[in-house]
Amino acid sequence: MYGPFIRHRRGKFTPDWLHLASVRLLCEQGILEHSNDVLKQLTELDRLRPGSWATGLGNSSQIANTSETSQNKDWAGVEGVWRQLVIWMGYEALVEFQHDKNNYSLVEHRSTHIVVPLYLHVVSYEDDPHGSPLFPIIHFEGQIGGEGWHVDPEPQHGLDIHPVEGKVCMLSDGSVRWSLISYTDIAKKEKEWRSEGVQIGGIGSMAGVLGTWTGADYDPDDPIGGWWRWKVA
Template identity: 35%
Template sequence: MAATTRLGRVLQIPSEITEQALTLCHPYDVESFSQTCRKARHLVYGNPDQYLWRQLFLLFPFDDPRLISSPFQEDGQFNWRKQLHRRLAAQLIACRTNPTLEDLLTAIETFISVVCTAAPVTWGHERISSPNLLWVVEVLQSTNMLRRSPLLFQEGSNQSLARLRAYLALTLDEYDDDDDEGMERLKLIRTRSRCQVYDLRNYHQDNDWGPFNVIAGEVDWTHIESIINVVSMNLSDRPCDWPDARPRYGLEATRAYSAPGTTGLATGDWAGVEGHWRRYVCFMDYRDLFAFNYGNRGRGQRDSTYFDPPDFEEAVRLVELKLTLIDAQEIPEVYTLNRFPDSPCKHYPTLYFTGTSWGINGNEATIVGSVAMSEGGVVRWRFASIANSHIQWGSEGVQIGGIASAFGVIGTWTGTHHDHGDPVGPFWLYKVEADDPVYMRTVVNNQVNA
């Protein structure tokens, strides 16, 4: 009776004040309050403006979805209560010791949604982190969900899991020197990633010889994750090589306009193409690549033990680029068949660019390419290198995260003529500051070598 009396007194308070007090509570406590009586339930769930749930959502905290403008967002008003419940349910699933496979996939897809709806970086607030991304990292770190996921060790990794792991880029897979289990796990991940990246059967006309599924324009996230794993681990093996020229990665680097100088993009350059870029390119010795794909162990199913010897390693090259936009009519004739078609999307028209690229020791080439927005809202890059008026290497890549993300573009390169046995390899392309010291040194070295 006493509890009922106290509740009655609470409900005698103006509903606006009670509602404001509830915004200071955890959503679970708010739901418990709603179950006490009909008036409480109406107060929590009956207001059509969803003021209470909007405040609970933003104070949790999460990024304000009203700040995100994209033609690819779902139509209709944002359902604050539904989205908050969805995220809290994913957190509960992550905390479970043995979640069902269905629940696990539901949680993973929710985390991807949270990452993809992180607020873009804005001018003057470049160092302010996204609450969305901080929440995802905190949940995954505290629950260790991804390391416990049985999907991680299944052949043919799930696309949603691969996409989330690609965004994280091994940032949650670090281990201590005495962590033998962690070391073995990374070794397994690296071997599987190499098998995926260097298997020539994964490149053909139906997937544009890139990291895509046979469905046109659909990203193969298992391939993207494998590329990130291969390049990042190759760089980890070389801590003394280019220590000041490493790409940014992890969830914060996936935010739109987080790349240097892109918070105030020039009109027409929606993808942040113009400027200075850095590219890491990896490749196997051609004899190794041929043996893996066509040798005794390469017949039928490629043998992962090919990468087991401790002395096996790939070559890694650092390439600098400077890109500028051009009109479609200025595309060299040698590249016209390789470019993306003009986009019908008025917000994101297809962009065309040219520029130069060079390595530490010179080897200058002309770069020609195009950038397009896919139907799924993923930015695709396609470009080729031209030397002595001959097109040589073609590249297909995907912007990881939002438009003009600091993470950059992940993809694969191969011969533009796609002859049988052409080599193939992964690359990581990302934007750098115009006054980047490593970039300036390579400019000077390139001029001296010229």
């Protein structure tokens, strides 16, 4: 498994929180430049509360105690409108950092970031063979704005928009994993980017999801970066 995870015995994975903490520091700087109000909202302690964005769900204890199956419920609050900050290092800065890995100012001052809209809807649920029936794997599709996106309204014809698909599942320690792939074309013939992330706070918290991204085929020459995704509607 690629992404901000630690592999354990018997093929189990848990989040690499040290890695994610570093990603968060870089993303915070980008969000601060985008909107100080957004950063304040995302870092409020109350936003770590479980269930604060999941439709029809209260908190994680309510979910665990319910007698109803979540087979037809979006327990992770996937469906809706999101914003995502994407951050990366340009090729020149990345090469320079490879030759001077102690110069962390390169990462801080030579990184690039954008904030793009993301629209997701659930397409199916799948029983998780390694997890609880209360938390099935959620498969989703949607659209994301690309680097050429400069406005916030609903997607319109001719803008830099890319189809996406992915899934949300629960890891062995109860953390929530988000996986997403974007495509270069509407027909989904060519994959472009792949991202892996982890829910911050409780299940469905409004603190959002943090993660890393790279090329869809994990080519050694692909760029790498981090992202922070939060729900707005």
